[in-house]
Amino acid sequence: MVSEKEILGVLSQIIDPDFQRDIVSLGFVQNLKIDEGTVSFEIELTTPACPLSPQFKKQAEGLVGALPGVGNVNVTMTARKRAPHFEQAESGLGRVKNIIAVSSCKGGVGKSTVAALIARTLAGRGIKTGLLDADIYGPSLPTLFNLHHPKVYSNQQQRILPVEADGLKLMSFAFLTGDGPTVLRGPLVSQYIQQLLHNVEWGGLDVLVLDLPPGTGDIQLTISQSIRIDGAVIVTTPHQLSLTDVRKGIQMFEKVNVPVLGVVENMAWFACDECSKKHYPFGTAGAKSLEEKFGLETLAELPISPNLQLEYAEETADAVIRALGRQTLENQAVPEVSFDATHITLRWPDETVRVENTVLRKACSCALCIDEMTQKPILDPADVPDDIHAEKVGTIGNYAITVDWSDGHNTGFFPYKTIRELSIS
Structure with missing residues (x-):
């Protein structure tokens, strides 16, 4: 045998x-x-x-x-079974296995389209998927799914039943109020968000995709404080004005303890009808710049297209889910950080990296040190004091650190990859 x-x-x-x-x-x-x-x-x-x-x-x-x-x-x-996504004893999220937030700090970058793309693709594979449009003021879900006046019902427990379409469970504040403008103050917005999260009968979902509104305001804070989000995807475009806002998104999720899975770069290129060649109107350095500045993986580069084709949908959904899986298993990969008058040291169980203060400070790539439009240096290395040292060091997820320097500078991200490249051999 x-x-x-x-x-x-x-x-x-x-x-x-x-x-x-x-x-x-x-x-x-x-x-x-x-x-x-x-x-x-x-x-x-x-x-x-x-x-x-x-x-x-x-x-x-x-x-x-x-x-x-x-x-x-x-x-x-x-x-693998995970901890509950909510603190309340009773919630419609009780049987949801994974929650992924899709975010952007600037409107108009295609965030809602990407969220719907991911959700539709997962549902098409037979995965039980829901999509929550969490934008109270500017909901996009009714337009994306052509559901402008759906009938919404509740069950015997007075929970709202999601609208089902394309194999998905869908919910938006616009389903409850119609197409008119929403005029609400902050406290009421938070109450409605709680209702959409906990008073919707989501059932046994494998994945719930949250389409967050742009920015870093009350809605994002309310959601992150009331449920556990397994990972966030930040959507941007290659233009430098949009890339600048990626930093804000990373900082927001770090403050509320939500791991960032990576970045989806939308409207990165287009294919010419005559030659079928890829053209990059904003340049090809967008994804590379993101990885160098923030240490985050670029999960997908999507084309400028009225309809994102199936091949990009599959690739994007695969990249997001696999990033979620890696984060789940590698959640502990945050180094122990120490610093002194001359060096910053990162220690993992199987690795130690040590970098000189002056070398790391001169390598800062933030907007105060590198012109974000031309990528030309602003910082003159000669202006960095010889005795520069860290006064405070913090970690950003499991991919970068931030440093409060003795010269007052504190806006730079230093990815672990960059620190390894600059470390003392």
Whole structure:
């Protein structure tokens, strides 16, 4: 009869490309049972929407089924259970497994379109998905789905039932009030947001996508304080005016303890009808600039197009969900930070990085040190004092640090990648 060691041995050949480790060492293989010639086990992934799930299942069935003595292989794909998304005892979010926020600090960058793109794509794969339009003043969901006057009902528990369309559960404040303008003060806005979050019967969703309003105001604060958001995606365009606002979004989510999964760069390019060549009207350095400045992954570069094609929808949804999975497993990857008169040191369990204060200060790429339109240096290295040192150092997620310098400068982000490149060998 086949042994557990033999089964785990062949399953260790399945490598997760996001972690570059096998599924056995990652702890994904659970509840392994051997009953004569029948082998049963679970593969517990980081998220129920993981796009690698069908691939892993097929590989596992083939590898284990090829072992001598194995007649049947039963593989069940599951997902890791997470902490509740809310503090209230009663909430319509009770059975929602993952919540992803889609945000931008500037309007007009296509944030709502990207949120709908992600939600539609996940629903099209059979993943139970909801989309909440959290913009009270300028809701976009009715236009995106052509649902301007839907009938909205409530159940016996007086919870609002989402409107269903395109395989999605949808909710927007506009469904309740119509197409007229919303004129409300801050406290009332917060009350309505709480209603949309907790008094909607979302049911057993795998993913709820939150389409946040642009900016960093009351709505974002209310949502982040009342529920746990698993990850945020920031949507921008390659233009420098939009890239500048990415920093504000990162800082906002850091203050409310929401991990940023990465950036979607919308309207980055277009394909010429005559030559089919990609053209970048704002230049090709947008994504690279984001990664260099903030240490965040660019999840997708989307074209200027009236209808985002299926191939970009699939790629974007895959990138977001896989980033969520990586964040789930690597949530602890924040270094211990120390600093003195000459150096800043970052320590991980398996790595230590040390960089000179003067070197790091001169490498600052914020708007006060680098012209954001021309990318030419503003800071003269000769103006940096020889005795420059950090007075305070903070971490931004698991990708960067901020520094309050002794010369009064405190607006720079320093990604771990940059610090490693500048570190003392």
